[in-house]
Amino acid sequence: MTAAIELEGITKRFPGVVANDNVNLRVERGEIHAICGENGAGKSTLMKILYGMQPADEGTMKINGEVVHFSSPTDAIEAGIGMVHQHFMLAEQMTVLENVILGSEPTKRGGLIDFGAAAQHLREVGESYGLTVNPDDLVETLEVGEKQRVEIIKVLFRGADILILDEPTAVLVPQEVEELFRNLRELQAGGATIIFIDHKLQEVLEISDRITVIRRGKTITTVDADTVTAADLAELMVGSELPSPETSESTVTDEIALEVRGVTVVDEDGRPAVDDVSLTVHRGEVLGIAGIEGNGQTELIDAIIGTEPMTAGHIMLMGENITSASVRHRRDAGIGFVPQDRQSEGLLLDAPLWENAALGHQTRRPFSKGWWIDRAGSRERTEHIRGEFDVRTPSVDVTARALSGGNQQKLIIGRELTAEPIVFVAAHPTRGIDVGAQAEVWNDIREARANGLATLLISADLDELIGLSDRIVVMFHGRLVAELDPAEITPRTLGSYMTGAALEHAATGDSGDDA
Amino acid sequence: MNTAVLRRIGLAAAAPLAAAVVAIAVSSIVLEVSGSDSIETFRTMIENGTKLESIIDMLNRATPLYLSAVAAAIGFRMNLFNIGVEGQYILAAFLAAVVGAQVELWAPLHIAVIMLTAMVVGAAWSGLAGLLKVTRGVNEVISTIMLNFIAIGGLVAGLLPRFIDDPADPNQGTATIAESGRLPDLNSWVELFTREITKGRRLTGVFVVALIVGIVYHVVINRSRFGYDIRASGMNPSAAKVGGVPPKRMVLIAMAGGGLVAGLVGMPEILSDTHAYDQGFIQGLGFAGIAVALLGRNTAGGMAIAALLFGFLDSSAAILQVSALASSEIVVIMQATILLVAVIAYEVVNRIRQRDEVRRAAQLVEAAS
Numbered sequence: 036m037t038a039a040i041e042l043e044g045i046t047k048r049f050p051g052v053v054a055n056d057n058v059n060l061r062v063e064r065g066e067i068h069a070i071c072g073e074n075g076a077g078k079s080t081l082m083k084i085l086y087g088m089q090p091a092d093e094g095t096m097k098i099n100g101e102v103v104h105f106s107s108p109t110d111a112i113e114a115g116i117g118m119v120h121q122h123f124m125l126a127e128q129m130t131v132l133e134n135v136i137l138g139s140e141p142t143k144r145g146g147l148i149d150f151g152a153a154a155q156h157l158r159e160v161g162e163s164y165g166l167t168v169n170p171d172d173l174v175e176t177l178e179v180g181e182k183q184r185v186e187i188i189k190v191l192f193r194g195a196d197i198l199i200l201d202e203p204t205a206v207l208v209p210q211e212v213e214e215l216f217r218n219l220r221e222l223q224a225g226g227a228t229i230i231f232i233d234h235k236l237q238e239v240l241e242i243s244d245r246i247t248v249i250r251r252g253k254t255i256t257t258v259d260a261d262t263v264t265a266a267d268l269a270e271l272m273v274g275s276e277l278p279s280p281e282t283s284e285s286t287v288t289d290e291i292a293l294e295v296r297g298v299t300v301v302d303e304d305g306r307p308a309v310d311d312v313s314l315t316v317h318r319g320e321v322l323g324i325a326g327i328e329g330n331g332q333t334e335l336i337d338a339i340i341g342t343e344p345m346t347a348g349h350i351m352l353m354g355e356n357i358t359s360a361s362v363r364h365r366r367d368a369g370i371g372f373v374p375q376d377r378q379s380e381g382l383l384l385d386a387p388l389w390e391n392a393a394l395g396h397q398t399r400r401p402f403s404k405g406w407w408i409d410r411a412g413s414r415e416r417t418e419h420i421r422g423e424f425d426v427r428t429p430s431v432d433v434t435a436r437a438l439s440g441g442n443q444q445k446l447i448i449g450r451e452l453t454a455e456p457i458v459f460v461a462a463h464p465t466r467g468i469d470v471g472a473q474a475e476v477w478n479d480i481r482e483a484r485a486n487g488l489a490t491l492l493i494s495a496d497l498d499e500l501i502g503l504s505d506r507i508v509v510m511f512h513g514r515l516v517a518e519l520d521p522a523e524i525t526p527r528t529l530g531s532y533m534t535g536a537a538l539e540h541a542a543t544g545d546s547g548d549d550a
Numbered sequence: 551m552n553t554a555v556l557r558r559i560g561l562a563a564a565a566p567l568a569a570a571v572v573a574i575a576v577s578s579i580v581l582e583v584s585g586s587d588s589i590e591t592f593r594t595m596i597e598n599g600t601k602l603e604s605i606i607d608m609l610n611r612a613t614p615l616y617l618s619a620v621a622a623a624i625g626f627r628m629n630l631f632n633i634g635v636e637g638q639y640i641l642a643a644f645l646a647a648v649v650g651a652q653v654e655l656w657a658p659l660h661i662a663v664i665m666l667t668a669m670v671v672g673a674a675w676s677g678l679a680g681l682l683k684v685t686r687g688v689n690e691v692i693s694t695i696m697l698n699f700i701a702i703g704g705l706v707a708g709l710l711p712r713f714i715d716d717p718a719d720p721n722q723g724t725a726t727i728a729e730s731g732r733l734p735d736l737n738s739w740v741e742l743f744t745r746e747i748t749k750g751r752r753l754t755g756v757f758v759v760a761l762i763v764g765i766v767y768h769v770v771i772n773r774s775r776f777g778y779d780i781r782a783s784g785m786n787p788s789a790a791k792v793g794g795v796p797p798k799r800m801v802l803i804a805m806a807g808g809g810l811v812a813g814l815v816g817m818p819e820i821l822s823d824t825h826a827y828d829q830g831f832i833q834g835l836g837f838a839g840i841a842v843a844l845l846g847r848n849t850a851g852g853m854a855i856a857a858l859l860f861g862f863l864d865s866s867a868a869i870l871q872v873s874a875l876a877s878s879e880i881v882v883i884m885q886a887t888i889l890l891v892a893v894i895a896y897e898v899v900n901r902i903r904q905r906d907e908v909r910r911a912a913q914l915v916e917a918a919s
Contacts, residue, residue: 342791363794372792380792383785394782395793403775410773429911436904437911 037100039064039197039228040085045094047080054080056252058094062197067219067229069239069260072249072272078232081249082199085230086118087111098197117195119186121202125174132157132170135189160191165221179327180211184218197228204238205495208327209530216242234272236265248272286319287505291351292489293339293458298348300334308334310513311348316458316489321480323504323521324493327533331513332493333375336462339491340372341365353457366395371456373447375463375493377440381447384436388428389417391435392450399454416453424449425475441472448479459483459490465499477503497526511535561903565895573887577880586876594875595866602744604865606751612861613760614815614832618839619857620767621672621812623848625690627771628784628804630683634694635812636836637701638675642668643816644706644724647827648713650820651725660731664821665759668813675701676809677802684798690805698836706827715826723828733821754822756814763811768850780804815839841889847896860885 040062047055054077062068072078083089085096087105096103098114105111108118125134136153143149157170166188174182183203190198200219204212219229219242233239239246240260248255248271255271293316300309309331316322326332337343339350341362349358357365366372372395374380382391393402393413401412417431424445428438435443448464461480465473480503484490494500500507501521509517509532517532574592581588598604618635625632646668653660679697682688715725733755737747747753771777782790783800791797815835820827842860846853863885867878 340792361794361796362791363796366794374789374792379786380788382789383782385785386781390778390782393778394789397775397778397782398794403778406774406776408773408775408778433907433911434904437907439912 037064038062038097039066039099040230041097041100042081042085043095043097045081045084045091045096047077047084047089047091053252055084055091058249058252058254060247060254061257062228062230063245064099064228065223065226066244067223067231067242069231069233069243069246070249071234071236071239071246071268076249076272077252078249079201080252082118082201082230082232085111086116086199112193112195115195116197116199117190117193118199119183119190119201119203121205123182123186123206125182125185127173127175129174130170131168131172131174131177131185134174134185135170135192137189139193157188157192160188164191164225164227166191166218178211179206180214183207183211183215187218187222191222191227196226197230198222199230199232201232202234203231204233204235206328208534209527210534212238236268236272239268240265285505286485286487288318288320288487290318291315292318292353293491294351295335295339296349296351298335298338298350299346300331300338300343301346302334307346307513309338309345312510312513312515313348314508314515316491318457318487318489319484320505321484321490321492321503323500323507324491324510325497325500325507325529325533326493326510328495330510330533332510333462334513335510336372336375336460336491336493339460340370363398367398369455369457371451371454371459371488373444373451373459373461373464375466377443377447382435382443385434387434388421388426388431388438388446389413391446392417392420392431394450396450396454420446420449420453423453424479441468444468445472445475448476452479452483457489459488460493461490462493463495464492465494465496497529501526501529509533557906558903561899561906565892565899568895569888569892572891573884576887577884580883581876581880584877586880591870591876591880594869594873598869599862599866602747603749603751604869606740606747606753607865607868608858608861609757610751610754610818610861611864612857613754613757614818614835615838615842615860616760616854616857617756617763617811617817618815618835619842619846619853620763620850621808621810621815622836622840623843623846623853624767624780624808624811625804626784626843626848627780628800629787630801630804630808631691632676632679632694632805632808633691633840634676634679634697634836635808635815635839636834637694637698638672638809638812639668639815639836640706640831640833641675641701642671642813643820643831644710644827645671646813646816647724647727647820647825650727650731651715651826654728654730657730660728661733661821664727664731665814665817668817668820669810670813672809672811672813673806674809676812677806680802680805683805684801702833710827710829721828721830723824723826723831725826727820727825731821732825733817735822752822754818756818756821759814759817763814764850764854767811771850776803812836841885845889845892859888 042060045058302308578588650664679693735752845856867881871878
């Protein structure tokens with residue numbers, strides 16, 4: 036039997052890096068095949084080549100035994116390949132059916148959309164693969180897991196029988212992951228071939244038949260999932276032991292650095308995005324905030340930083356009421372901030388590094404003297420950050436755009452920590468950076484904690500949250516629903532709090548909102 | 551390394567060079583098609599343009615263009631598309647002429663009163679658009695267009711009849727400003743280095759004002775904290791906001807600041823030329839300034855070169871009209887072509903430069919590790 040996909044000697048070079056170096060991959064028909072590797076190993080590039088988004092520099096690609104050359108995703112779709120992106124590409128205001136047919140609408144005579152035929156086809160696709168959705172639901176009303184199902188159906192609707200799923204579990208909680216896996220097995224039973232990209236080892240072992248490990252752009256090996264353990268995989272991925280985010284003994288003091296009392300933030304529709312949230316962070320403490328994205332964590336952080344107005348409550352920083360203080364005042368008073376999206380909120384991509392290092396601290400030395408920017412002082416400080424936080428760059432005069440994601444993040448963390456804040460708000464500090472940089476960021480946070488900083492950590496990486504935090508609070512629908520001891524919980528139990536499944540238990544057990 | 555440096559210099563020169571070559575090519579074609587001798591036309595333009603009197607004319611034309619460009623650029627640096635310079639400077643010039651004609655003072659004071667009136671009016675009119683944006687979320691493009699109409703078609707057209715000095719004059723205007731409110735010309739300064747300036751050409755004293763404005767603009771934008779905040783807001787408004795830059799206040803200050811400079815655009819006419827606001831008052835400088843700002847990439851030096859170029863071309867138009875070699879509209883075609891090509895070329899060069907930088911950083915990092 037010919038393989039569904041056969042890649043031979045695929046090589047792709049980018050300026051300064053070889054993203055894929057002689058990659059060989061064979062995916063049999065009807066199997067679930069995981070592509071495993073750390074961030075930056077070259078998984079995404081490989082998938083982009085397979086999906087026609089980028090041409091390979093060298094190598095051949097065979098789909099169902101035939102040599103193909105894709106110049107765009109359209110070619111890939113015609114060959115029966117479909118991609119489910121990590122970030123959903125759905126029009127929120129449209130129904131499921133409208134989203135599914137978007138871009139490949141069946142038309143009646145006169146150019147009108149044939150909704151009847153579309154719905155019929157959607158039903159057939161759903162039945163043959165065992166996926167259920169209500170075609171008339173508005174996408175904005177769906178849960179994350181359901182949205183992902185719509186994405187998968189969208190691909191199947193276009194006739195794909197080879198599915199690429201790019202880190203599909205990144206946005207899901209454990210319960211939703213199980214649901215996804217059930218769906219994938221049904222797809223497999225229906226005859227689909229699935230390529231599953233991930234770096235979470237347990238998941239990979241659970242779902243896939245075979246696993247191909249990629250490290251530094253090279254295919255290391257392909258193994259049967261039954262024959263390896265998570266530890267084996269980890270070693271294959273990194274080439275050595277995995278770093279762990281765990282912290283040592285507690286450095287928590289009883290000095291309250293940040294106190295949030297009854298804070299409420301309403302969204303555009305007047306609904307509370309953050310609903311009467313109270314929390315305290317002590318010096319030397321890392322307080323983790325867990326929650327599925329969209330449960331008010333972003334709004335809570337914005338309220339603390341001062342970019343989002345509050346409708347109720349107050350915020351105290353070292354005893355000073357900063358409820359109505361400007362962002363600048365708060366930052367000058369000692370709030371360091373690592374935004375969740377470094378490129379859109381943390382950097383001036385077209386400005387040199389030394390100007391980026393000044394952002395948020397431009398009112399203070401060494402970045403300025405009075406009304407004027409101190410160029411020499413700024414450069415010197417940036418050089419210091421570069422050395423101390425291992426920002427790999429040819430000089431401090433290149434633009435921030437020229438750095439890799441991990442180095443951009445190290446620059447941001449460096450600039451915030453060298454400013455010696457009292458409270459350090461870090462939102463997803465290791466999102467989208469490679470394992471090496473991740474370990475360094477964890478180290479920086481541990482060190483800051485040891486130096487008496489009060490850290491508020493928001494992360495979707497539950498291992499990171501459990502490993503680094505002294506306490507974890509869970510946000511659900513804008514409220515704090517539980518306070519947990521990271522020493523006593525697993526990602527799984529934390530996940531059940533995040534979905535609200537353990538809410539009843541929380542009410543009788545730990546008390547989330549203290550008086 | 552040497553090739554990299556050469557490459558960077560080449561890239562920097564590429565955009566203006568491409569713009570010049572294409573503009574000359576396009577206008578040559580237009581000239582030939584319309585039956586003019588293109589070589590002779592260019593020769594005449596250059597020959598006349600290098601005469602001392604033409605240079606003075608060029609500087610006189612470049613002065614208000616430059617001020618107008620700086621006025622627009624202050625907003626552009628923050629991604630505020632302030633296209634209201636037109637209305638701001640006309641309203642400012644009119645009111646400054648009215649106020650200036652009411653009084654007779656010690657000369658420096660009189661001139662200061664006129665200039666300050668113009669600047670305050672410009673700032674207020676422009677600030678209005680800023681206020682609408684921060685309080686009501688009105689897009690500044692729409693509000694400044696509307697304010698242009700209100701200023702020119704409404705206020706100035708409506709108020710001018712009340713201040714007509716001599717109804718019998720075919721070119722009705724406000725009363726002429728007294729001698730003390732006139733800015734001396736700079737001819738004696740220029741003549742220190744050159745021969746005597748003839749044909750009654752006089753270099754406007756506002757030229758010095760434009761120089762000062764350019765230097766202040768450069769220093770404030772590039773060296774001050776305030777300039778940093780402006781540039782940060784322009785490059786990435788959400789990062790600037792998180793970095794403590796107050797967005798609303800910046801919008802207000804940038805709009806008002808632009809208006810402050812816009813108020814000066816009409817000053818060569820009021821202080822050095824007609825000494826009154828009349829029906830022949832020069833219009834269109836606000837929009838021309840936008841073109842100059844675009845061409846000069848909002849930098850003080852770039853806009854100066856662009857203003858001089860546009861001043862030269864405007865001055866050539868007058869010569870072409872007299873010599874009957876070609877239609878003077880050819881100059882407008884050249885200006886438009888230069889602008890269009892330059893803006894495209896800047897974008898292309900910018901992308902190449904970004905790609906270069908990413909590659910260079912990656913290589914150096916790799917070499918170091």
